[in-house]
Structure formats: C-alpha cells, structure tokens
Amino acid sequence: MRKDAVQNRERLLQAARQLFADRGLDVPLDEIARAAGVSIGTLYNRFPTRDALVEAAFADRAATVTELAEHALAMDNPWEGFVAFLTGVCELQAADLGYNDLAARTAAVDGDRGYGLMREILERAQRGGELRADVTLTDMAFVVWGVAATVRATHKVAPGAWRRHLALALDGLHATAAHPLPIPPMSTAQTRAALRDC
Amino acid sequence: MRKDAVQNRERLLQAARQLFADRGLDVPLDEIARAAGVSIGTLYNRFPTRDALVEAAFADRAATVTELAEHALAMDNPWEGFVAFLTGVCELQAADLGYNDLAARTAAVDGDRGYGLMREILERAQRGGELRADVTLTDMAFVVWGVAATVRATHKVAPGAWRRHLALALDGLHATAAHPLPIPPMSTAQTRAALRDC
DNA sequence: CCTCAAGTTGAGAGGCCCCTCAAGTTAGCT
DNA sequence: AGCTAACTTGAGGGGCCTCTCAACTTGAGG
Numbered sequence: 243m244r245k246d247a248v249q250n251r252e253r254l255l256q257a258a259r260q261l262f263a264d265r266g267l268d269v270p271l272d273e274i275a276r277a278a279g280v281s282i283g284t285l286y287n288r289f290p291t292r293d294a295l296v297e298a299a300f301a302d303r304a305a306t307v308t309e310l311a312e313h314a315l316a317m318d319n320p321w322e323g324f325v326a327f328l329t330g331v332c333e334l335q336a337a338d339l340g341y342n343d344l345a346a347r348t349a350a351v352d353g354d355r356g357y358g359l360m361r362e363i364l365e366r367a368q369r370g371g372e373l374r375a376d377v378t379l380t381d382m383a384f385v386v387w388g389v390a391a392t393v394r395a396t397h398k399v400a401p402g403a404w405r406r407h408l409a410l411a412l413d414g415l416h417a418t419a420a421h422p423l424p425i426p427p428m429s430t431a432q433t434r435a436a437l438r439d440c
Numbered sequence: 441m442r443k444d445a446v447q448n449r450e451r452l453l454q455a456a457r458q459l460f461a462d463r464g465l466d467v468p469l470d471e472i473a474r475a476a477g478v479s480i481g482t483l484y485n486r487f488p489t490r491d492a493l494v495e496a497a498f499a500d501r502a503a504t505v506t507e508l509a510e511h512a513l514a515m516d517n518p519w520e521g522f523v524a525f526l527t528g529v530c531e532l533q534a535a536d537l538g539y540n541d542l543a544a545r546t547a548a549v550d551g552d553r554g555y556g557l558m559r560e561i562l563e564r565a566q567r568g569g570e571l572r573a574d575v576t577l578t579d580m581a582f583v584v585w586g587v588a589a590t591v592r593a594t595h596k597v598a599p600g601a602w603r604r605h606l607a608l609a610l611d612g613l614h615a616t617a618a619h620p621l622p623i624p625p626m627s628t629a630q631t632r633a634a635l636r637d638c
Numbered sequence: 639c640c641t642c643a644a645g646t647t648g649a650g651a652g653g654c655c656c657c658t659c660a661a662g663t664t665a666g667c668t
Numbered sequence: 669a670g671c672t673a674a675c676t677t678g679a680g681g682g683g684c685c686t687c688t689c690a691a692c693t694t695g696a697g698g
Contacts, residue, residue: 244644244695270685281647286687346589377608384605387593388586391544395585396626399633405622407582410575413619414612421611424603428594435597442665442674468655479677484657 251288253278258299262340266394267296300344307331311359320363320370325412327363328382332389332408336401342393347437349386374420378427383437385411449486451476456497460538464592465494498542505529509557518561518568523610525561526580530587530606534599540591545635547584572618576625581635583609 243251257278261269271292275285289295307330314327335342360379367373388411389404396403413419428436441449455476459467469490473483487493505528512525533540558577565571586609587602594601611617626634 246695247645250646271687272685282686283647283688284645287645292686346593381604381608383593384586384590384608387589388582388605388609391585391589392582395544395581395634395638396630398637400626400630402623403626403630403634406579406625407586409619409621410579410582410612411586411609412612413617414608414610416617416619419611419614419617421607421614423607425600427604428598428601432594432598432601436593436601439596440593444665445675448676469657470655480656481658481677482675485675490656 247288250278250280250284253280254285254288254295255299258295259340262296262299263338266339267343271295296340296344300341303334303341303344306334307357308359311357311363314363315359315366319372320367321372321416324363324367324373327360328385328412329408331386332393332404335386335390336393336397336404339394339397342390345386346390347440349383349437372417374415374417376420376423377415380428380430380433381415383428383433385415445486448476448478448482451478452483452486452493453497456493457538460494460497461536464537465541469493494538494542498539501532501539501542504532505555506557509555509561512561513557513564517570518565519570519614522561522565522571525558526583526610527606529584530591530602533584533588534591534595534602537592537595540588543584544588545638547581547635570615572613572615574618574621575613578626578628578631579613581626581631583613 254274258269258274261274261277271285272282274295275282278285285295289298310327310330314323314330317323317326331345335345360382364373364377364379364382368375368377385408389408392404392407452472456467456472459472459475469483470480472493473480476483483493487496508525508528512521512528515521515524529543533543558580562571562575562577562580566573566575583606587606590602590605
C-alpha cells in the first residue's frame, strides 16, 4: 500500500472514531470523509462498506475487553471480578456512543474472541456463590442492551446515570436476590440472531 | 367535519396502528397512507405531523395504563401490585413495537395523566417493605428503557425473552437485593429531558 | 526523469423520505 | 339542481444519504 494511502486510512479512522464516539454509529459517511480531509471516494476505496470502517475503527476494543476480562479473573473475589468486568464494559460504552451502539450488537456471546473469558468470569462467580446460579451467558445481553439504552437516552443530560441502572441490574443478578425466573434463557442461537438485527 | 373525512381519519388510524405495531414508530408515512387506501395529502390533512398521528393512534393507551395502575393498587400485596403494573406495561410494549418505542419516550414521569398513580404504586410498595427504599420514580425509566431495548432486539427471534429481563430487573428492585446505589437518582427534569431525545 | 500502477477526486445517479399545493372532486345545505 | 366549503389527490421540489466511475494526480521503482 502506498504511503499516502496509509496516511489517508489513518486519517479516516481517526475522524471516524471521533464522530462515532460523539454521535453514534450512524454518522453519514461523507461527513467522516470531510472530517478526515479526504473525498468520499477515498473513503470507499479504503473501506468498501460501513461495517468495514466500523470494524477497523473499533478493532482495538476486543483487546481492551480481553484485558478487562483477565483483570477481572485475577481478582480474588469472583463476584467483584464479575462486577468489575461488567462495569468496565459499560464504561467503554458510556465513553463512546459508537461503541455503545456496537456493544448492543456484539454483547457477550461473541464466542470467537476473548469473550470465552466472559463465560469463565460468570461461572467462577457462580461457583463463588454470589452470582445467582440460574443466569446464563445469554442473560448478559440484557445488561448490555439495557445500559446501552440508558446511555443513549441520558448521555447528554445525565451522564453517569447508567451507573445507577447497572447497580440495580447487578443487584438483580446477586444470589441473595434470586427468585425463580419465569422462562428459560435464550439459546445462543437466539441471542446471536437478536444481536444481528440491532 | 364531513363524514368522508371522518372515515378517512379512521382508516388512517387503523392502518397506522397496524403498521406501527408491526414495525415500530418510524414507518414511512406514505406507506401508512397507502395501507389506508388514501393519498399522502389526505394523511397530512388529518394529521399535520407524525407526532399528531402517533398521539391519536395511541390515545387509548393512557386509559389502559391507568386501568392497569388502578388494578395494581387494588391488589392486597403492594409488591405484587408493583410487579403486576410493570408487567402489564411491558406486556403492552411487547405486543406493539410502536408502543414499545413510544413507551421509551414516555416512561414513568409523565406526571400529567394517570402516571401519578405510578408514584402511589411505588410508594405503597416501599411502605410495604418489599420494594427497596432507595429507588425513585425516575428509576422506573431504566426498567422501561431496558425492556424496550430487549423487545426491539428479540421480538422476532425470542418473543417473551423480555419476561426474563424484567424478572431480573424486578429482583434487583426487591428490598432483599438492595446494596447501596452508587449515585443519586436522576431528577425529574433530567428524566424528562432524556425521554425527549428518544 | 519517466512511467504506470496505485490512489484520489467529486459530480452525479439513485433511493428514500418528507411535505406542499394547485387542480380536481364531493358532501351536504338551500 | 345548484352551489360552495370541505376535502382529496399525487406529481413534484427538496433534503439527506449512499455508492460509482471516468478523469485526473501522484508515489515510487527502474
């Protein structure tokens, strides 16, 4: 790849990250091109689809989440690790409307990457006895969807409100709170499908 | 108003209710007109803005919610009343993607109407000791936003999944689950503003 | 310095949606 | 039956966004 192409790619990614962060994943692409000081044609040269751009813009996050997960597993108290992990992910969401949108389409079940770690975090916390035994990995989607919705609604007027939402959700996941759940968890296939359509 | 105008209004409302229910609040208006067998111009004659149409289409819901609230207050067990009310509202959301969208912009704090009843339901449940004492009316927005997000994501592939989400949320609202919350509740002004921008 | 593959450009076609308004139609009164 | 205010119509202008492609420019190897 020619070096000017590399540079343009980098500028596009930076502009995209900025605009995604400020306004969510559906910023017009021509605005990103303009912000990058590059023509719309170049944007399409470097990133043939919006998804390609989004993926490239947030490529680093997978590693970040993995770090969070490892850090969580390194904590002594399994429940606190669980809480720390979810809090960490939600902090990423709250800090970036683009990632907030993306997380809602990606949550939890992305078995491919470091998310296998999430299963460990969850199961360890269950073995520790503080996380209720009847929740599944797929239930984590509810947390992410919920917090994502709260972040979207409140980021302007009450940033940080999601922390209260998350705290309430976590209390609902604590073993001491457990009442029998009305229906079985979603299958991973269902969850995957649900994530797909936003 | 001329009787053909009345008839067209009615047809439009029916078409709108159907399409809103199936596809959410942002169906193209011309599609609604087409489904009603009427021109787009007529739609604009009857309903000058999208909001006017939405409001008319869901005018009955306020009464339904009030009924739910009264029914909840008539229950012996305050907590069960609280649960029944939230479940009822969420059932409305799950049954109609349009109302699901609308609820997310309307939740809880709409002091004007029968929602004053919601405050009663909540406070009664707190006095009863089963609803944690540190939650506020504004916290109900988290439940509605969360369930709305889950309904949107899962209605096709796992309808009913929201019941599990709601059950977990409710467990988090139960007094036995209460751990200190990290931040104070949103003010009603904040909540109102948050509801405004989606 | 020359060359050409690699890269850039931006106007424009196309899609979707909103909203208007001048021309045509009709209900319902007299 | 005639009249008029009320109503309907739908083509069309406008905005916004996506995506393409023929013409142009440039980096870098020889």
